[in-house]
Amino acid sequence: MTEPTAARPPKALAFDVFGTVVDWRSSIARESATFLAKIDRSDIEPHDFADQWRRRYLPAMAGVSGGQRGFVKLDILHREMLDALLHDLDIDPAALEPALLANWADAWHRLAPWPDSVAGIARLRTAFPVVTLSNGNVSLMVDMARRAGIIWDAILGAEYARAYKPQPAAYLATADALGLAPQELCLVASHHSDLAAARGCGLMTAHIDRPMEYGGARAPDADAAQDWEYSADSLTALAAQMGC
Amino acid sequence: MTEPTAARPPKALAFDVFGTVVDWRSSIARESATFLAKIDRSDIEPHDFADQWRRRYLPAMAGVSGGQRGFVKLDILHREMLDALLHDLDIDPAALEPALLANWADAWHRLAPWPDSVAGIARLRTAFPVVTLSNGNVSLMVDMARRAGIIWDAILGAEYARAYKPQPAAYLATADALGLAPQELCLVASHHSDLAAARGCGLMTAHIDRPMEYGGARAPDADAAQDWEYSADSLTALAAQMGC
Known part of the structure; x- marks a missing residue:
């Protein structure tokens, strides 16, 4: 866990879901x-x-x-x-x-959430609108969230944008739907490749370390690591970093 | 308040918002x-x-x-x-x-909700996915819901469909996003004109009477009344009719 290097807090958080929120x-x-x-x-x-x-x-x-x-x-x-x-x-x-x-x-x-996901998202939601920026479709996200007890403020991402990550349209359409400039939105994701694409579109970035996503094996995008604005080993730790 | 005439319950509820949920x-x-x-x-x-x-x-x-x-x-x-x-x-x-x-x-x-809206939607959400099918854009819906304490499972409707009600695309895209056939989705609305357009697309319909929407004046679409599948004078009354 590192201290945030962000100059100013984001206005909303957009979450990758497969791997980041659910196992x-x-x-x-x-x-x-x-x-x-x-x-x-x-x-x-x-x-x-x-x-x-x-x-x-x-x-x-x-x-x-x-x-x-x-x-x-x-x-x-x-x-x-x-x-x-x-x-x-x-x-x-x-x-x-x-x-x-x-x-x-x-x-x-x-899909079942990681142990910290439900509590972490609920804490983050007290301070920020929280939305999905996943490649999963709307009904998949709705079913998963209702089952897990996760509350999202909106389901955005690929189906809304009609473009899959890492295409820029997926990130940019999500910021636009929220009425935000790209740099006001922070992607929360466990994948460096996803965060790199988001950064390429101007978004802020928060990395969540999920060492068990691949059962302990090295992640395929491990080499794409950068110095992200936020970095935490759980969503509750990210909430603490963000003062929630 | 009338008894439901629907043959089978819907699989999800989609809400008109201006007038139906908020004053x-x-x-x-x-x-x-x-x-x-x-x-x-x-x-x-x-x-x-x-x-x-x-x-x-x-x-x-x-x-x-x-x-x-x-x-x-x-x-x-x-x-x-x-x-x-x-x-x-x-x-x-x-x-x-x-x-x-x-x-x-x-x-x-x-916009502030009617007195029964927050509790009614929360009760309905225990049994059905609840989504917006409003002409309001995503950030408007998100801001309003967070302020009022309303939890939606998804923000759908006009901006998602890129078509305004009463265009059929607004209703049909909302059902499709939920993975439902039109007849499995029920529009909840205070406007007969909105319900008529939804019925024209095959949706089920629930009318909520909001006599004070126009300050007590006659609604401009009062003549478009039909025999809707559900009819109630509040969202809590609708929840009771639907067994929530």
Whole structure:
């Protein structure tokens, strides 16, 4: 935890969600273990399954961001990624019950928060509007927040902007929706690559260290670390730094 | 108050806000009285001023909906409407302090809820996702909700859809963002015209009677009344009807 180097506090906080607020890997592994057992494939290690599902995330969004297709919600991409992963594991998704597949893809709506997230966001919300700046779609964010007991002031980010991070439009549209200049908005994220893109758009930045996001393995963007305006090892620690 | 005639409950509730949730007329009159006094025009009756400001609302949005200009946030329209109204009252807005004018236009961010709104929405939120389906822009909704203590699960409606009600896109995009078919979403509104447009898109409808929205005067859309799925004289009464 370092002291803030920011000259002035932001006017609102925008949160990355997958990894920063919720522990996608443990949640997806836990749910996938159940689904894999139902289809008699308990031989597949569920954390590996979660990692492989997530690994398809950047290429799937790149298809949208590169203009090969129009904007589609992350729900659609999650389902396509699941189907492709099952194929790779010699499982034919067309042979599975449609309701089971839909429920499996929907596991991303049920991700559990890190232990400090609910309390940290609630404390930060006493001083700042708090919004999502996630690639997750609106209904995914709403379901997750209601389940976890997180209160957001607005769900912004990719679906609102119709552009996926790290495209500048995702960051800039979120600031604009809040009536703020980019430098008045602070992105809170565990990923250096996300923070770097936000900084490139003029946003302030707060890094949250989540060493267990990849089960203890080195983060793929570890080399992109910079000296962020805020840096903390939890959202409650960030709240303390910000005087909430 | 009538019994619900709906065959099945909705999966989410989308709220009109101006008039349904907040008492725009009293709030704008109260704030305008202060601003009018500051510019030595206390001769202008503040409720008349509020009514005249609001009367410019439909024509201003019609310019956007009719395609004469691209989508602009309601904040911009509110400011343009204020400038035009001041001109009509022989007040030159260019001669006033910019900060005073900006603050006056911002009065729409500070509208006060009806006495039953905060409790009613909180009760309804225990059973249904609750979102805004207002023509108000995101930052206006966020400021108003934080000030009033209203918790929304998402801010949807005109700015998200980039279309003003009663254009079908405003209703349909809100349902789509929630991952719902139109008939699974219920609009909660005090205006028959709004409910009629929502029904035309397939949404369910809940009418909230707000006889004091126009200071006791007849509502301009009183003749558009229909037999709505739900009908109540407050949001707490609606919550009771819906079993919350």
